[in-house]
Every structure is written in structure tokens, then in C-alpha cells.
Amino acid sequence: MKxxxxxxxxxxxxxxxxxxxxxxxxxxxxxxxxxxxECGSWPTLRAYFDYKWYSIWCGTxxxxxxxxxxEEAMKRFRWYVQKRIDIVQRDFPKVKWGQMVALVxxxxxxxxxxxxxxxxxxxxxxxxxxxxxxxxxxxxxALRGLTIRRNHEADLYFSK
Numbered sequence: 344m345k346x347x348x349x350x351x352x353x354x355x356x357x358x359x360x361x362x363x364x365x366x367x368x369x370x371x372x373x374x375x376x377x378x379x380x381e382c383g384s385w386p387t388l389r390a391y392f393d394y395k396w397y398s399i400w401c402g403t404x405x406x407x408x409x410x411x412x413x414e415e416a417m418k419r420f421r422w423y424v425q426k427r428i429d430i431v432q433r434d435f436p437k438v439k440w441g442q443m444v445a446l447v448x449x450x451x452x453x454x455x456x457x458x459x460x461x462x463x464x465x466x467x468x469x470x471x472x473x474x475x476x477x478x479x480x481x482x483x484x485a486l487r488g489l490t491i492r493r494n495h496e497a498d499l500y501f502s503k
Contacts, residue, residue, distance in 0.1 A: 371440070371441060371444050371499065373424060373428060373443070373444045373447050373448075374420075374421065374424055376444050376447075376448055376499075377401075377424055377447065377448050377451055378401060378420070380448065380452070380488075380492045381401045381420070381451065381452070382400060382401040382420070387399065387400045388400060388410055388411055388412065388413065388416060389408075389409070389410050390405035390406060390407055390408060390409040390410070392407075394477065397409070399411055399416060399419070400413075400416040400420065401416060401417075401419075401420035401423075403416065403419040403420050403422075403423045404419075404423070423451070424447065424451065427447045427450045427451050428443070428447050430450060431443055431446045431447050431450060434446075434461050435461075441499045441500065441502060442499070442500045444499055445496040445497070445499040445500035446460075446465075446500070448492070448496050448499075449470075449474065449493075449496055452489075452492070453474050456469070456470070456473070456474035465500065467497055467500075467501050470493060470496065470497045470500070471493055471494055471497050474489075474493050475489040475490040475492070475493040476489070477489070
């Protein structure tokens with residue numbers, strides 16, 4: 344692979360360059376979209392503490408000390424995302440494909456904002472400016488990676 348292609352691939356994967364914003368149709372794969380943010384390039388097959396609980400590769404639920412194969416990690420990831428797809432389709436049955444992908448990504452990573460939007464409907468300002476924060480030492484703090492992810496989700500949801 345040419346060096347410039349490697350640099351572009353890395354930049355896209357960590358959110359330095361914007362993703363393709365042709366979100367109007369079903370060209371965006373929900374699993375790929377979420378995998379871009381939840382999974383590193385190399386699988387972490389040993390459970391790790393992930394903000395509130397233990398996860399194992401791609402943010403799938405786990406328990407302390409668990410080790411699994413890459414195949415099991417992918418199986419769990421697909422199951423976890425499919426459950427979120429089912430929830431979004433139940434809660435927001437009339438959204439377009441890109442909106443569904445954005446909501447699935449949000450539900451996979453920020454249940455609090457997802458539940459707020461379910462109750463009060465979706466708000467672009469909140470999505471971009473409130474849902475990218477986590478509590479650190481009892482204070483809400485925006486994280487660069489989450490801000491990038493929330494903006495990509497909002498771009499996807501609010502694209503015309």
C-alpha cells in the first residue's frame with residue numbers, strides 16, 4: 344500500500360478527516376459505521392474496564408478477566424449492534440436509513456442521550472454540544488474522540 348494511502352486510512356479511522364457524507368441512501372453500513380468508532384484496528388480480546396463496566400473488543404459487554412477469540416468478539420459485536428438496531432427501529436419507526444444508523448451509533452455509546460431524544464425528540468444542538476461529554480471526577484467533560492463521533496452522527500442524522 345502506498346504511504347499516502349496509509350496516512351489517509353489512519354486519518355479517517357481516528358476522525359481527523361471527515362468521513363464520506365453521502366448518507367442519503369443505504370450506502371452507509373451500520374456495522375461499519377459503529378465499528379469505526381468502537382473497534383481499534385487490532386482486537387483487544389481481553390476484557391478491559393470501559394467507563395462504567397467491562398468490555399471486550401468493540402465495546403461489547405464482558406466481565407473482568409474474560410478472554411475470547413476474534414470470531415467470538417465479532418459475533419458479540421454484531422449481536423450487540425443488532426439489538427440496538429431493533430431498539431431504534433421500534434422507538435423511531437419512521438426515520439430514514441442514515442438517521443437510523445446515527446441513532447444506533449448513539450444508542451451504542453450514549454444511552455442517556457438516546458433516551459432523552461426518545462422522550463423529547465432529536466435536537467441537533469444537544470446532539471452536537473451535550474452528548475459528547477462524560478463525567479470525570481464528578482464534572483462533565485467533552486472528549487475529542489466523542490465530539491468527532493457525535494458530529495459525524497449528527498451530520499448523518501441531519502443531512503438533507
